[in-house]
Amino acid sequence: MALLDTTTWHGMIFSDGWTEAAGGTMAAMSPATRQEIGRVGVGNADDVTRACVRAAQAQRDWAATSYLERAAVLRRAGQLFEQYADDIGGWLIREAGSVPPKAEVETTTAAQECYEAATLPSHPTGEILASGQPRLSLARRLPVGVVGVIAPFNFPLILSIRSIAPALALGNAVVFKPDPRTAVCGGVSIARIFQEAGLPDGLLHVLPGGADVGEALIADPRVRVVSFTGSTAAGRKVGEAAARHLKRAHLELGGNSALIVLDDADLDLAVSAGAWGSFLHQGQICMATGRHLVHERIADRYVEQLAAKADHLPVGDPATAQVALGPIIDEHQRDKIHSLVTASVGSGARLAAGGTYEELFYRPTVLADATPTTPAFAQEVFGPVAPVATFADLDEAVALAGDTEYGLSLGILSRDVMKAMALADRIPSGIVHINDQTVDDEAVAPFGGVGVSGTGSRFGGPAANIEAFTETQWLTMQGDISRFPF
Ligand code: NAD
Numbered sequence: 001m002a003l004l005d006t007t008t009w010h011g012m013i014f015s016d017g018w019t020e021a022a023g024g025t026m027a028a029m030s031p032a033t034r035q036e037i038g039r040v041g042v043g044n045a046d047d048v049t050r051a052c053v054r055a056a057q058a059q060r061d062w063a064a065t066s067y068l069e070r071a072a073v074l075r076r077a078g079q080l081f082e083q084y085a086d087d088i089g090g091w092l093i094r095e096a097g098s099v100p101p102k103a104e105v106e107t108t109t110a111a112q113e114c115y116e117a118a119t120l121p122s123h124p125t126g127e128i129l130a131s132g133q134p135r136l137s138l139a140r141r142l143p144v145g146v147v148g149v150i151a152p153f154n155f156p157l158i159l160s161i162r163s164i165a166p167a168l169a170l171g172n173a174v175v176f177k178p179d180p181r182t183a184v185c186g187g188v189s190i191a192r193i194f195q196e197a198g199l200p201d202g203l204l205h206v207l208p209g210g211a212d213v214g215e216a217l218i219a220d221p222r223v224r225v226v227s228f229t230g231s232t233a234a235g236r237k238v239g240e241a242a243a244r245h246l247k248r249a250h251l252e253l254g255g256n257s258a259l260i261v262l263d264d265a266d267l268d269l270a271v272s273a274g275a276w277g278s279f280l281h282q283g284q285i286c287m288a289t290g291r292h293l294v295h296e297r298i299a300d301r302y303v304e305q306l307a308a309k310a311d312h313l314p315v316g317d318p319a320t321a322q323v324a325l326g327p328i329i330d331e332h333q334r335d336k337i338h339s340l341v342t343a344s345v346g347s348g349a350r351l352a353a354g355g356t357y358e359e360l361f362y363r364p365t366v367l368a369d370a371t372p373t374t375p376a377f378a379q380e381v382f383g384p385v386a387p388v389a390t391f392a393d394l395d396e397a398v399a400l401a402g403d404t405e406y407g408l409s410l411g412i413l414s415r416d417v418m419k420a421m422a423l424a425d426r427i428p429s430g431i432v433h434i435n436d437q438t439v440d441d442e443a444v445a446p447f448g449g450v451g452v453s454g455t456g457s458r459f460g461g462p463a464a465n466i467e468a469f470t471e472t473q474w475l476t477m478q479g480d481i482s483r484f485p486f
Helices: 045-066 065-082 085-096 100-117 159-170 182-197 211-219 232-244 267-283 299-312 331-346 394-402 418-422 462-469
Strands: 012-015 018-020 024-028 036-041 126-129 137-143 146-150 173-177 204-206 223-229 247-251 257-261 289-295 350-353 365-368 384-392 409-413 429-432 468-475
Touching: 012 045, 012 182, 024 331, 036 085, 036 182, 036 211, 045 137, 045 146, 045 173, 045 204, 045 211, 065 159, 065 182, 085 137, 085 182, 100 159, 100 232, 146 211, 159 173, 159 182, 159 223, 173 211, 182 204, 204 232, 211 223, 211 232, 223 232, 223 462, 232 247, 257 267, 257 394, 267 289, 267 299, 267 384, 267 409, 289 299, 289 394, 299 350, 299 365, 299 384, 331 350, 331 384, 331 409, 384 394, 394 418, 409 418, 418 429, 462 468
Parallel strands: 012 036, 146 173, 146 223, 173 204, 223 247, 257 289, 257 409, 289 384, 365 384, 409 429
Antiparallel strands: 012 018, 012 204, 024 036, 126 137, 137 468, 350 365
């Protein structure tokens, strides 16, 4: 039987097994065909409360479960992501509009996230401290209890499993709210994997829903840590609500990342890197190359070649045709993209390619002569749009690259890596790639942004995950009770 056989989960949420939701059901839609392709349960505030109560109960036993068993569940989950990659990949293509290589990156990375998480239960849990008293003084790491995870639609698998897997591995329970637009590929699939991997009941709850479900999750007193990935606007609200309830929130937010192309870079390779950075997954990536900064000596040729490439990239339904770009997730996102492109042209940018759409299929777009006030250059577009600005010298490149509130990723292309390194040192960014474009992720790498791209918290690697999903306890132990002056 396929992992995602609909008879298992049709119209249900995963909360202590598959169950009917108080919030009812909703359609899972294909953005390419606008057809209903499944039906999922949708959570509401009552479902959140029930899930959190049950998660808090189940977490106590799980934290006491042998580290060997917790690691084994995570390893099995990783194997299942590999075994069912085609099944899950099919939903990533149909429901999220992913092209097959992007879907494969998601399932491969999801497996890797689970394998990395499987190393966490056997990790040392603390340190023996110096003490002025004759006693054992320890700093040890304990699970936080219940972790709330909220994820966006664009990489629905990676951006949720990167929190769910380490949180579970470290002895927590998880209540997870996927984006309703990707509730099957980024929600049901994860529930089914952990069900098959033998995760004990009650530890993972998957409640698709909108902002109201997210707000209820943050407010629930049993949730001690919130792991949020999404827009800066929603992240601010999540951060404010978490602060009100005095709980930690890890916020991974938007970006408007620059790719700096120096005049000594190989032009063909630079154009290919730039196209990939801006057009992969229709540009719906937090680390997408949102600003191309190209040395004025090569800028005309760069724009010409990038526009020619954009004009030749096939756009269509990735479920039925071999295409480079699939659909935008919905009309709202498409209209936002188009209004930014239109406003950019209105403010003086030159449309070198694209700028048109049919239904949810937006043509890859190149905007030449962009300046810091060009709307598609100044703001995160989250669409397949490559605005190109020029610079005359390195100081100008630094000023342009740094002229943003965001600070997620930065790419620098040059044959002189030391020059690129010196440039990187001058531009604030959570991630820097020299001789690569801005989009990349690995389960072992500390992922996160500065500025309004997030709180600078990190996912990836044992240090970041232990910091994110445990809390420190100071514990002392001595043989006899101390004598006090009174
Ligand atoms: P969004 O912020 O609208 O939604 C993200 C998730 O948050 C969804 O599940 C949504 O239902 C939920 N949500 C929205 N408002 C909420 C609230 N007030 N309380 C609780 N939950 C709430 O984001 P989007 O527009 O769908 O996704 C794209 C954005 O996400 C872009 O800005 C992109 O850069 C960002 N993103 C960041 C990263 C990263 O790792 N830094 C990765 C992917 C996407």
